[in-house]
Every structure is written in structure tokens, then in C-alpha cells.
């Protein structure tokens with residue numbers, strides 16, 4: 001059987017196939033090079049391959065070279081980066097299709113970034129009314145609560161769906177109420193996100209959730225639910241909708257959660273216990289900051305300097321989250337990778353209202369998908385630019401955080417830095433698990 005290898009794509013001009021089975025996704029995550037027979041069924045123009053070592057590449061078939069030899073099991077040096085394809089200019093994107101009547105010029109309501117935030121605020125207000133000075137209360141407010149933490153459910157994968165189906169409710173006869181905090185990467189497909197969150201609402205008395213990067217993959221993989229995401233974003237900007245992108249999908253997810261009773265905003269469980277999801281993205285200086293200021297773990301960061309010189313991005317970082325698409329005012333259309341800081345800044349801005357209204361008393365549990373501190377990342381340095389944002393740490397401390405839970409790294413931890421406890425309990429990918437998953441981490445607080 002012939003196999004295929006990438007000859008040109010290598011992170012530049014990546015595209016996502018329109019449909020991929022979860023079985024193929026699983027195999028790809030395991031680092032296998034997919035054979036031609038397994039390329040995306042029914043889509044002759046696209047093929048699915050995986051870069052040796054880590055990560056997915058989706059490439060046009062013309063960028064693949066057919067070989068009769070089986071792929072080498074040894075990781076290969078990445079081919080020299082090709083010249084990136086010339087992206088369409090904003091003007092070209094806005095150009096009407098041939099034969100279509102020209103669209104009338106749209107009024108600029110306000111700055112693009114403000115419009116984005118206004119759309120988010122409108123969705124947020126349905127859970128936490130605009131002008132309310134303090135965080136709202138959950139249904140069942142008061143009494144004894146246990147907060148459970150989990151991340152990276154990745155229920156696009158059958159093995160993880162099986163785990164969720166077997167996951168028992170923590171409710172017991174003791175009468176305590178149970179809250180679960182889900183720190184992102186539930187799934188990419190919206191129907192999988194919905195089914196997963198719906199299952200959790202049946203098992204827990206309150207569900208808090210912040211989307212991760214996998215939820216915001218939009219190009220191609222979002223095709224099935226693109227219309228609803230587009231309609232959701234357009235609803236907030238009549239006459240001047242944003243282009244279809246990952247932020248549209250974020251708004252659609254927030255709207256989806258409203259219907260399920262899942263909270264994406266802050267709320268109080270009791271007068272002494274509160275939960276606050278925080279939106280985030282990664283920033284390319286995540287480890288660079290560490291290089292400049294490392295006082296602990298210096299040997300690790302010395303190695304970073306020697307291996308990748310701090311600043312140059314690895315091919316894997318450049319191709320990370322290639323399935324996302326962002327508004328032009330957040331990230332330049334021709335940017336490779338989304339670690340330039342624009343996306344991270346936009347996400348942090350969404351948190352400003354909730355952080356400013358944090359309660360003055362009681363314990364606050366915050367959650368984000370990405371890491372707020374470099375010390376928490378112990379994985380491969382070649383993905384360091386795509387792991388976290390140090391500015392997030394300042395926000396969670398402003399919210400008076402006692403415990404912060406996050407995901408994304410798929411490396412569990414429970415550590416205290418500067419008086420804040422940081423935890424991760426990730427289900428992760430099936431091939432990463434050795435032994436039975438311990439289930440969500442339970443946090444207990446004194447009444």
C-alpha cells in the first residue's frame with residue numbers, strides 16, 4: 001500500500017479537512033502517518049497526515065508525495081519551511097462572488113474590538129445581568145458544596161465518551177451538593193460539546209465551563225455547525241457581522257451553555273465559596289519570560305535557551321491550532337501560529353468585568369484552559385509558546401483566587417505558588433493514559 005508524506009505544507013497554509021472520523025483523529029494523535037486509504041473519505045481534494053512526533057497537519061493532496069515505501073518510524077527532521085502562501089487580502093476576502101450583486105458598504109458601528117466585546121457582553125448578560133455589581137448565585141445556593149475539577153475530556157474520541165458514560169454521579173446520601181469545573185477541551189464538534197455538558201449537568205448540581213483551543217477550531221472542522229455559529233455572531237451585529245471565525249464559535253458555545261444551564265460566567269455557591277471561569281489563550285513569551293526571570297528551575301530554562309534560542313518558534317508551534325481563524329483586528333490574516341499576543345489580549349479583556357466584581361469574602365476557585373505560570377509546564381519546550389499566558393496570573397489574583405484549575409498541558413499537577421494553589425486533572429487522549437483515570441479532583445473547603 002502506498003503512503004503519503006508532506007512535501008510542501010509543513011505548517012504554512014494549513015487547511016482542515018471538512019470531515020474526519022474520530023477513529024482517524026485518534027490514530028493521528030498517536031503519531032501515525034495515515035495511509036492513502038485512510039485519507040478523508042469522500043473528500044478527494046484533501047488528505048490527512050500527521051507530523052512525526054506531535055500534531056496534526058492537514059494538507060492539500062497536491063502537497064503530498066506518494067511513496068511506495070512505508071513511512072519511517074523514526075522522527076524525521078522537518079523539511080525546510082516553504083514560502084508561505086500569499087493570503088487573501090482583507091479586500092479580497094470582502095469581494096463579492098462573481099455574479100453576485102455588490103454588497104452595500106457597511107457602517108462601522110465602533111472599533112472592531114469593541115464590537116467583539118459588546119457581542120460577548122450581550123451573551124454574558126443573560127447569565128449575569130449587566131450592571132449587577134456582584135456575581136450571581138447558582139441554583140441551590142448555600143449549604144455544603146464539593147467542587148470537582150477536570151479538563152481535556154476530548155469527547156470527540158470514543159474512548160473518552162465511554163469513560164464519560166461510565167462516570168458516576170458523586171451525589172451521595174450525605175446531602176452535599178456537587179459542582180464540577182471543566183477547564184476546556186471538551187470537544188471540537190458542537191454536538192459533542194453539547195452532549196458532554198448535558199451529561200455533566202445530569203450528574204452535578206452545578207457545572208462551570210471555559211472553552212479550550214479544541215472547541216475553537218473553526219476552519220473546515222466547524223463546517224457542520226458553521227451556520228449556527230455564524231447566525232449567533234451576526235445576531236449581535238446586525239448589518240455589520242464579523243467574519244466567520246473562532247470568535248463566532250466562542251459566542252455560539254456561550255449561547256449553547258445558556259440553554260444547558262452550564263455557567264461560563266462567575267457565580268457564588270455560598271457566601272463563602274465562589275467559582276469564576278477565565279477566558280485565555282497562549283502568548284509566545286510564555287517561556288521567554290522565564291528565560292529572563294528564572295529563579296527556580298533555571299536548568300530547564302537554560303536548556304530552552306540552548307535548544308531553541310528562546311524566541312524562534314518551532315514548526316509545531318507555527319502549526320498549532322491551524323484550525324482556528326481570528327478576526328483581523330485580533331490577529332493578522334497572514335500570521336502563522338496564534339501566539340502573537342492579540343488573541344490572548346482579546347481573551348483577557350473578556351475577563352475584566354468579572355475580575356473587577358470579585359467578592360471580598362470567601363474562597364474563589366478560578367479556571368482557565370491555558371496555564372498562568374511557567375512553573376506549571378513540564379512538557380516539551382518546542383510547544384512552550386502555545387501553553388500559557390503569564391498575564392492570566394495577575395487576573396486570577398485580582399479575583400482573589402484561592403485555587404486555580406487549568407488544562408491543556410495534559411500533565412496533572414497540584415502545586416502552590418505565591419499563596420495560590422494550581423491544579424490540573426486532565427482526562428487527555430486515550431494513548432496518554434497509563435492505568436485507570438482517577439476521575440475529577442475533589443476540592444473541599446471549610447464551611
Ligand SMILES: [Fe+2]
Pocket residue numbers: 152154185407408409410428
Ligand atoms: Fe487538551
Ligand SMILES: [Fe+2]
Pocket residue numbers: 185212213214369407408409
Ligand atoms: Fe488544549
